Amino acid sequence: MREIAAPREREASSNYINRDLSWLEFNWRVLQEAQDAETPLLERAKFLAIVASNLDEFMSVRVAGIKDQIKAGYIKKDFTGYTPAGLFKRIMKRSAKMVSEQYKSYRDVSRQLAKEGIIFTDYEDLNISQRKAMDIYFHDIVFPVLTPMAVDQSRPFPLVHTQAVYLAVVLMKEGDDPEEEPYFAIVQVPSNLARCIEVPARSNSKKHEFVLLEDLIEHHIKTLFSGYTPISVHGFRLTRNADLTLNEEGAEDLLEEIEKELRRRRWGAPVRLEVQKGIHAYALTQLMDEFEVTDNSIEIDGPLDLSFLMKLAFSLKGYDNLKYKPIEPVYPSELLEVEDIFGKLKQQDVLLYHPYESFDAVTDFVVQAAYDADVLAIKMTLYRVSGNSPLIQALARAAESGKQVTVVVELKARFDEERNIAWARKLEQSGCHVVYGLVGLKTHAKITLVVRQEPDGLRRYVHVGTGNYNDSTAKLYTDIGLFTSDPIIGEDASALFNEVTGYSAPHNWKAFGVAPTVMKDRLFEKIRREAQHAVEGRPARIIAKLNSLSNQEMIDELYEASKAGVKIELIVRGVCCLRPGVEGLSENISVISIVDRFLEHSRIIYFENGGENEMYLSSADWMTRNLTKRIELTCPVFDQDLRKILMRILELSLGDNVKARMLQPNGMYARVINEAPPLRSQFEAMKIKVWKKKSHT
Incomplete structure (x- = not known):
């Protein structure tokens, strides 16, 4: 079991470990899973993708904030003993070493995958029939989507989207003196096309060969620049500041304010520039001058943005031996074959442990509440929801049937803002009361309250969780959920929703x-x-x-x-x-x-x-x-x-x-x-x- 040679120097002599350096240590541990020979091979590829995605978010949020402090001239030390400038240098040193190890691991995993018949290949290594198929794919599917963008005196540098892969193209006009200054252009690698293109199999071969989209474009780059000769084609990728700055006090409509800030995110300040190894000096100068990231650029020895490995690992069929054995979450035994969940919860509390126990029990709880004629009200917090959540449908159904449905939707859940805006609008159209929480505070609590009319009076049923109401991540995250009809917890649950949705004096919390x-x-x-x-x-x-x-x-x-x-x-x-x-x-x-x-x-x-x-x-x-x-x-x-x-x-x-x-x-x-x-x-x-x-x- 191989360990990564992470930097072993001591931290500052503080009694505390710096938060950002501690986070980098966490991502090292994720990388160790990708390097562990005991980890199934396609799972190792997934861990490499997670390392890449983690580092993207870290750069776009945490490092972006540190760079803002440096730009503002902030020199005060934090409680761990670091100034922003000192911390930035330490972070860049460690993250550069991490990326180097990450790509060593990528090359190792790629070699091991090739032995199993999963091959990342170069266009030049394809046979004639395979090349022909790729040429057709390029001309029919890829070429119509591409937009070459020249950069010169009359055409300023175009907008470069955060974390998208681009090609930097250095060109010479046919017939020009090679000593003259070259021409420069960029081409975005379309993010709405498959990054990994499967090549038709060779005759009598069961191997799966893939060409990366950017490599296919590079091979056909001359079709985009007739009359010019490409001198150099290399990938680059820019990470921008992705932290939203909201003026909640002045926003008449928080939903519109967040939509506005999401549009601004496209123009966030450059934070990190990744360039492919061997990039032409002229291209690098153009990029660095435009983005002003001389202190945070990194050369990548391999494909940019390894997050594509996640989709590949999930989509490949017939390689179960290279993945963890699938687990089938069990339905909680206490609720198994129980037709009336509320009747059961009257008798006992129930604990759920995801992903080993199925999130379906939570969905069933909300669905039964939506259809139960005795349920008067459903109140719920939503922080991150899956793409096709049955919970949203159940809440909408409950509101349409006349129940009082209140949903606290957290619009500021980072990188899920657009999805949550969509759900908020759908819920409002169904008649739900949608609340966006309190000014300046994210609503991160995970709680559902069901109020039911019963023969002996009103009774409250509560679900409290440690994780989001997301049926997709509930299969990937370990989380705990508690079902209870305890009256003390129910009373506190009602008070919590009243404080979030209305004006309410601070409650004397008995349980919470x-x-x-x-x-x-x-x-x-x-x-x-x-x-x-x-x-x-x-x-x-x-x-x-x-x-x-x-x-x-x-x-x-x-x-x-x-x-x-x-x-x-x-x-x-x-x-x-x-x-x-x-x-x-x-x-x-x-x-x-x-x-x-x-x-x-x-x-x-x-x-x-x-x-x-x-x-x-x-x-x-x-x-x-x-x-x-x-x-x-x-x-x-x-x-x-x-x-x-x-x-x-x-x-x-x-x-x-x-x-x-x-x-x-x-x-x-x-x-x-x-x-x-x-x-x-x-x-x-x-x-x-x-x-x-x-x-x-």
Whole structure:
């Protein structure tokens, strides 16, 4: 199992690890999955695509923000000890090394795929019949879509779209002196055509050969420039600032304001320029002068934008041996063959663990509510929804049948803004009350409330989740959902929607911890309570499973609890700014990260509480934005059997010695190695039917 030689230098001597450098360490761990020979080959290709997509978002948002600070002359150090300029240099050094490793891995994966009959080939290596087929494809499909764009005194540099692949073409006019200054043009590689074009198979061959679209265009580039001779054709790709800057206070219509900002995103400031290795010096000068990214350009030894590997890996048929074995999510046993979900939830709470248990149970809950004559109202938050969500259809059906349907749609969910605008309009047309949340705050809580008229009065049914109401990502992310008819949780759920949709005085939350008002303080109280238990000799332990931990106040509270003797075990998939294992500061804190087949996404918090343990689900990570700038939710799990299931999930993660990496005091990660039998937590979780049943016996 090969490890990537990530930079091993220590972080600044701060008590904290820098957030952006910690994120780069996370992407290194994703890259390690692509390099792991134990990972199925097409899954390795998918991990390479994920590394590329992750880095794109990081550059377009995080690095873009750092560049804005540098441009504004901001020189103050952050709490981890970095100035924007110093951090930018460190990021670029590490990310350049990461990209180099990424393309080494790409070449290795490509060689291995070729052995399996999946070949990325050059046009020149095709036989005559294959070339003829590709020529026809180019002239019939590709050529009509292409637009060559010359750059000269009369034609200024055209708009270059963010993260699109282009060809930089250096030309000489036929008959001109070769010593004269060449001509320059660019051609966009159409993003609406397949990037990987499958070539007709050779006779008596079962191999699948592919030509990249940009290579096909390059071979036929002369057809776009008659009378000129191409001297050089190389790819380039620009990443622009993609962070939206909204004037919510002055926006009469938030939906229109976001649409306007999405259009502006096309003209965002250049952040990163990727160029193909060997690019002509004249072309590079033209690009650098236009985009002014001399401090953030990178030469790529291979195809630009490896995210195309994701689609290839998903679409290839007949290569199941090169993929993980498909899993069939089980329908939750508690709801199996139950015709009346509400009747069942009257009797007991139900916990769901995705993707091992089917998201269909959540869909069925909303669909039954939509068709149930006794349901008076449905209220729901939507942050990221799939392309063809059955939930949207069910909500629309409920509104059309006369039910009160309120949907809080988060229009500012980054990179899902356009999709959410479309759903918002569809829901409004169906008669739903669509609310866009509160000014300045993203609504990130995941909650559904169903109000039902029953013989003994109104009853509230609630679903609270750690993940989005997205049936597609529910097959790829690990998340927890809770169904309950507990009256205390139901009362808090109603209060939460009233605060978001109307004018309402701060509620005295009985069950929920809600950000940005009380969640952080309540978490601090519980952490301090554990510290007091430790000082007084009572059982004291905290386990928190999160995506990210970067809030300085939260880290300081955990440091204090560690110094008081509290055992703190953190399972943090991504960014972690806490430095564990430092004598006198955090020697009682351990941090592990698990990167595996599924994206670890659930947030679970456990407090030992002197033997009276408490367990919570949350939509929030322990980041400043979650605790202070978003509407987030922490919900207790009251049922003892369900708490046992959650503890089993935490124990599996803590016991993982196959895919877990442990954070070291120097900010780097090392694989967990011990003498225990191999335990791969995500694979062990597939036995959920067995250990879920045991928790009830």
